[in-house]
Amino acid sequence: MASLVTRLVLAMVVIAGTLMFGNVRVSAQCGGSIPQLVAQCSQFVKKEGPKIPPSPGCCSAVKAANVPCVCTLVTPAIEKLISMEKVVYVARTCGVTVKPGTKCGSYTVPPKRLV
Template sequence: MANSHIFALAILMLAGTLILSDYQVSAQCGVNFSQLVSQCSQYVTIPGPKIPPSEGCCTVLKPIDIPCACKYVTPDIEKLVSMDKAVYVGRTCGLKIEPGTKCGSYTVPPGLKI
């Protein structure tokens, strides 16, 4: 019984952390999470090939402060999102993403082609 309480507390703490993190990223970095997920998730998920993003995805990405948002990339996000594809999508949309930029544990390599 004690283990189930610890597990429930861990889930609540994780959920709270994700919500707080989403709020911080939204407020400080210009991210609209609901639009980002609905417009861009299909282009950055781990399985599958790199495909050019839609105009709608690019519209959602343009106001995002990339270095700011990169500070909030967690290992949980990296389990769902291919950072290589995310850079490809951002650059395809015309965002300037500098080589050496750190997003979670991912470092944008020099010469990454779109």
């Protein structure tokens, strides 16, 4: 049952991301491939569940994209499906700098915590 729910959530995230970010001009504007970013990383940024370290494929897609640019494209509809906090976590885990104060949808990126 949980597997079916997980698949449904992932499908919704991929469909929403593809509909909103599938435009070639958007991909060119922000670097990388937005559909590839959605396909590789959606499971790591969904609202439900804990933070999970991203896969190498996700990190490759994140490194190819301009994360601050992608953040400017986040709408309230996307925020209902995707955790912006996890987006920042994934980017930073992949070694991409996301400066504190950057707006990602309605989310403001906090300073990086020292562990």
